[in-house]
Amino acid sequence: xxxxxxxxxxxxxxxxxxxxxxxxxxxxxxxxxxxxxxxxxxxxxxxxxxxxxxxxxxxxxxxxxxxxxxxxxxxxxxxxxxxxxxxxxxxxxxxxxxxxxxxxxxxxxxxxxxxxxxxxxxxxxxxxxxxxxxxxxxxxxxxxxxxxxxxxxxxxxxxxxxxxxxxxxxxxxxxxxxxxxxxxxxxxxxxxxxxxxxxxxxxxxxxxxxxxxxxxxxxxxxxxxxxxxxxxxxxxxxxxxxxxxxxxxxxxxxxxxxxxxxxxx
Amino acid sequence: xxxxxxxxxxxxxxxxxxxxxxxxxxxxxxxxxxxxxxxxxxxxxxxxxxxxxxxxxxxxxxxxxxxxxxxxxxxxxxxxxxxxxxxxxxxxxxxxxxxxxxxxxxxxxxxxxxxxxxxxxxxxxxxxxxxxxxxxxxxxxxxxxxxxxxxxxxxxxxxxxxxxxxxxxxxxxxxxxxxxxxxxxxxxxxxxxxxxxxxxxxxxxxxxxxxxxxxxxxxxxxxxxxxxxxxxxxxx
Numbered sequence: 001x002x003x004x005x006x007x008x009x010x011x012x013x014x015x016x017x018x019x020x021x022x023x024x025x026x027x028x029x030x031x032x033x034x035x036x037x038x039x040x041x042x043x044x045x046x047x048x049x050x051x052x053x054x055x056x057x058x059x060x061x062x063x064x065x066x067x068x069x070x071x072x073x074x075x076x077x078x079x080x081x082x083x084x085x086x087x088x089x090x091x092x093x094x095x096x097x098x099x100x101x102x103x104x105x106x107x108x109x110x111x112x113x114x115x116x117x118x119x120x121x122x123x124x125x126x127x128x129x130x131x132x133x134x135x136x137x138x139x140x141x142x143x144x145x146x147x148x149x150x151x152x153x154x155x156x157x158x159x160x161x162x163x164x165x166x167x168x169x170x171x172x173x174x175x176x177x178x179x180x181x182x183x184x185x186x187x188x189x190x191x192x193x194x195x196x197x198x199x200x201x202x203x204x205x206x207x208x209x210x211x212x213x214x215x216x217x218x219x220x221x222x223x224x225x226x227x228x229x230x231x232x233x234x235x236x237x238x239x240x241x242x243x244x245x246x247x248x249x250x251x252x253x254x255x256x257x258x259x260x261x262x263x264x265x
Numbered sequence: 266x267x268x269x270x271x272x273x274x275x276x277x278x279x280x281x282x283x284x285x286x287x288x289x290x291x292x293x294x295x296x297x298x299x300x301x302x303x304x305x306x307x308x309x310x311x312x313x314x315x316x317x318x319x320x321x322x323x324x325x326x327x328x329x330x331x332x333x334x335x336x337x338x339x340x341x342x343x344x345x346x347x348x349x350x351x352x353x354x355x356x357x358x359x360x361x362x363x364x365x366x367x368x369x370x371x372x373x374x375x376x377x378x379x380x381x382x383x384x385x386x387x388x389x390x391x392x393x394x395x396x397x398x399x400x401x402x403x404x405x406x407x408x409x410x411x412x413x414x415x416x417x418x419x420x421x422x423x424x425x426x427x428x429x430x431x432x433x434x435x436x437x438x439x440x441x442x443x444x445x446x447x448x449x450x451x452x453x454x455x456x457x458x459x460x461x462x463x464x465x466x467x468x469x470x471x472x473x474x475x476x477x478x479x480x481x482x483x484x485x486x487x488x489x490x491x492x493x494x495x496x497x498x499x500x501x
Contacts, residue, residue, distance in 0.1 A: 038317070038328075141302055142302050142305070143314075144328055166330055166331045166355070166360065170331055174363065208485050
């Protein structure tokens with residue numbers, strides 16, 4: 001037990017670390033202090049890249065444990081706009097996990113993208129922004145932001161671009177990605193409905209003669225419906241998801257915000 | 266008196282908010298050349314990191330970092346073959362099936378990556394060394410060699426590769442061996458799967474030989490070549 005109190009904290013290779021939130025006392029009036037800076041605020045996010053648009057969506061519930069903190073806490077943000085409202089922004093970011101870390105991450109990226117524009121006189125490309133976000137996350141490799149981030153925008157050719165990140169900055173450009181509490185509920189649905197995974201051309205044969213259903217770029221209208229279906233379904237089966245659905249859609253005309261209610265139970 | 270107090274006392278909230286340095290860092294558009302890593306303000310950052318992110322020593326860790334992999338590379342007379350799977354896992358969750366684990370450094374250098382404590386490989390042709398292959402890992406090991414498999418599925422890949430490997434392989438046979446070794450690993454190692462990423466490094470640069478789904482390759486290998494005969498569709 002003595003090892004836990006870290007009288008030899010620097011050289012001790014034992015556990016030396018506890019997750020318990022409350023300081024616990026032991027004989028001799030020694031008190032153990034623990035350091036657990038994270039909270040999981042629940043909720044879920046999802047992004048889909050289309051032919052000439054990208055959608056990022058998130059529910060607006062914030063929880064800690066079984067408590068609902070608020071029914072409206074946005075998880076999707078505009079990055080690098082003209083002002084604090086994000087006017088004229090062309091890049092969007094969603095963060096889910098620990099809301100405070102998410103907030104700071106959004107703030108840092110927003111500042112950097114704004115400074116880039118002031119210094120270079122042109123907006124930052126999504127590709128550059130994606131690489132920069134990875135660097136920010138990796139800068140905290142040994143004290144990570146507890147977040148799953150998804151970045152959206154349009155690439156140099158005007159095609160929908162979507163990048164997803166693990167908490168320490170490993171990232172990949174993808175067509176679709178779900179993050180957060182209900183990721184495991186939504187992602188398989190997206191694999192099937194966006195990338196047509198495990199869908200085959202009827203009567204194309206058996207075994208390796210089976211032909212995969214050809215992939216076609218999704219239309220914006222049907223993509224929005226897909227996002228809504230994903231969330232209404234997640235709300236039915238996950239306690240941390242609900243209250244409201246916030247969608248940000250980037251097109252060549254800018255960023256549009258769509259809010260619709262979800263079940264509040 | 267007041268001036269004296271002001272001179273020798275510090276403002277009450279001096280240490281509140283971001284420091285001058287932190288503010289400067291915040292508005293800097295370019296990351297510093299030497300990465301400055303944030304550390305948790307405790308005696309043992311390593312213990313904190315292990316408790317929060319190391320799935321192996323703490324299966325309940327809150328932050329799951331994506332890893333798990335099979336990568337391989339070998340030298341032969343026609344150059345170097347580099348092959349990887351494409352799966353990333355976080356605990357039991359398949360985080361991605363489409364990871365690009367081969368890093369195209371330039372037109373004649375390739376790197377491979379494997380998450381967690383596993384290492385990376387570096388393959389390339391240089392005028393000084395000819396075709397060169399190195400294994401490097403996070404604690405500084407650097408080995409030159411002819412053949413490496415790395416990651417959770419390395420043993421399965423070695424099994425196939427060691428059995429069939431020869432330095433005098435023709436290009437097509439070498440590519441097929443790389444593909445078949447990764448296929449074996451994706452079949453037996455649950456942490457490997459997705460797509461097979463194949464590269465051939467030659468004297469005048471590397472050539473990509475596809476990013477192909479393992480499933481049809483598996484069935485093709487089974488039905489056309491009669492391998493994987495332990496897999497049957499009958500239940501008896």
